[in-house]
Amino acid sequence: MVESSRIFTAALVVIGDEILSGRTHDKNIAQIAAWLQVQGIRLQEVRVIGDDMDAIADAVNALREKHDYLFTTGGIGPTHDDITVDAISRALGLEVIVHPDARAILERYYEEKGGVSEARLRMARTPEGAELIPNRYSGAPGMRIANVFIMAGVPAITAGMLDALTGELEGGARLLSETVGSWVAESEVADLLREAEKAHPDCQIGSYPFFREGKVGANFVVRSTEADALAACTRQLSKSLEAQGNPAYPGGI
Amino acid sequence: MVESSRIFTAALVVIGDEILSGRTHDKNIAQIAAWLQVQGIRLQEVRVIGDDMDAIADAVNALREKHDYLFTTGGIGPTHDDITVDAISRALGLEVIVHPDARAILERYYEEKGGVSEARLRMARTPEGAELIPNRYSGAPGMRIANVFIMAGVPAITAGMLDALTGELEGGARLLSETVGSWVAESEVADLLREAEKAHPDCQIGSYPFFREGKVGANFVVRSTEADALAACTRQLSKSLEAQGNPAYPGGI
Known part of the structure; x- marks a missing residue:
């Protein structure tokens, strides 16, 4: 361990x-x-x-x-x-x-x-x-x-x-993040987010809705100090968005 | 009173x-x-x-x-x-x-x-x-x-x-403000500010320096709930800036 x-x-x-x-x-x-x-x-x-x-x-x-x-x-x-x-x-x-x-x-x-x-x-x-x-x-x-x-x-x-x-202060493991965006109301994907977070206990997911170009959308930010867990969680989230018919934009919208 | x-x-x-x-x-x-x-x-x-x-x-x-x-x-x-x-x-x-x-x-x-x-x-x-x-x-x-x-x-x-x-919450006298700007280092006018504030006890003056167009300048914000005191303090500040050779811009820069 x-x-x-x-x-x-x-x-x-x-x-x-x-x-x-x-x-x-x-x-x-x-x-x-x-x-x-x-x-x-x-x-x-x-x-x-x-x-x-x-x-x-x-x-x-x-x-x-x-x-x-x-x-x-x-x-x-x-x-x-x-x-x-x-x-x-x-x-x-x-x-x-x-x-x-x-x-x-x-x-x-x-x-x-x-x-x-x-x-x-x-x-x-x-x-x-x-x-x-x-x-x-x-x-x-x-x-x-x-x-x-x-x-x-x-x-x-x-x-x-x-x-x-810069570089003068002692810090710990850097908190890494990946963003996935989608043109979807966050209320339609609340379950997906919860499931992805539950399946990856080392990750937290934040959901940040916006209104732009007359449409609703949201960016989902996955955070972790573990690069592998971060990648896996982001992958699951993107796939489950796509499976619901919501194209996922790596890096966010 | x-x-x-x-x-x-x-x-x-x-x-x-x-x-x-x-x-x-x-x-x-x-x-x-x-x-x-x-x-x-x-x-x-x-x-x-x-x-x-x-x-x-x-x-x-x-x-x-x-x-x-x-x-x-x-x-x-x-x-x-x-x-x-x-x-x-x-x-x-x-x-x-x-x-x-x-x-x-x-x-x-x-x-x-x-x-x-x-x-x-x-x-x-x-x-x-x-x-x-x-x-x-x-x-x-x-x-x-x-x-x-x-x-x-x-x-x-x-x-x-x-x-x-809007209009639903009980409030008190509105805090009024006037801004005067000048292309001057605030360190050159620190005394003026202190004197103007001292002469007008109902007013506070904030000094907000900036660097723009390659020059130093500052905006001075006079605040008071009393309109007359605010006007008098702003007038004194503008005049004393001008007297020092620093053009004063009403409304700020």
Whole structure:
């Protein structure tokens, strides 16, 4: 019997009034979720909260012990509403310091852009003991303190920070997935899905209906850490869809 | 002195493995957030969790007492992974019943589409005592039980359900907002923002930087329930940006 490898989990706290007001459409959830999958880490929970000291500290403390990794996005810029570093430091019982390496990075970055003002220096503040996460895009770094990863709110900057972290975090077996699509109402194939999942206990199947081109359809996503089980389950599902007269599209519609 | 009206708050639980895997980009957070603003209700927290009975029940119980309204999206379809109704019923200590009106709706909807199968009948299941929320799009209704609103995962269907609820929920003073944009690094105007906010205690200012067309810029969003204070704060901010040599774009960039 092969011992199954440990599962690594993560949570994400998205910080920002602009998301809660509906003004800004979050892009970091999907981006971080997809990146974590590749690292073999499962995103299990996301919380979106406002620029509020207590809300941030409470969310960080509720999630950092439940998961191997906790990511935050947003609130690390130079303005008065950027309070993430203060809130996380409070949550962890740490002082806020001006990180010397972060200060040096900002001094280089702003050398020909008017120098490091008091506002810009805010972006060198970190919880005491934090390591920096490089930001190849705009100077001001992200931070890692214990299992908490403090990332930017601007998706392009967060993408660069994730890139810098790629391969750095310990993960488990990667969750693999295959998608099969069909122009069928999911209610007509509920039994097929249940049967395919039952016959392959290492797999889960998700059913994602849509309406497009005036027709109903659904994509069925089979997930497993076992490549063989995944292939077998996907095959059974495709065959049983075809047997019912519903052409199955590998890769989804 | 005018008494300020009570503030109404809401939370949202987004249910679905497909969001946590990064496969599907959530659209319901922004859609529900924007809709709530118009109802005079503030979205204060969102949680995204997987198709897991305990996770759903825990999130619902953690949030329904903290807020005036709790919305959920996802997991009310006909397939085996649709467990929202069961999880919320468990959280509220209620039985799951087949709602006679929901059954009648589905019987009409599927009359010429093959009839109501066992899988389809799953979509008529509600917590005992729930009221239905019409779904003008695809038959299967949403539900309201106490202060919990159970909505679809497909954004177009949720939009129709929100439409049916428009004007039905008690809200407070609507949070108004004005946006001013400028092609400036937010770190150069941090003081201006702080001063404008300090001079107008009824207003909050959010600063949202971006990189576009190879240039840095930011949008500053002033929020208040008081129209006069909002206008005065926005005016001060625009003037002080201009005085610094940064053209201010009303409405944002």
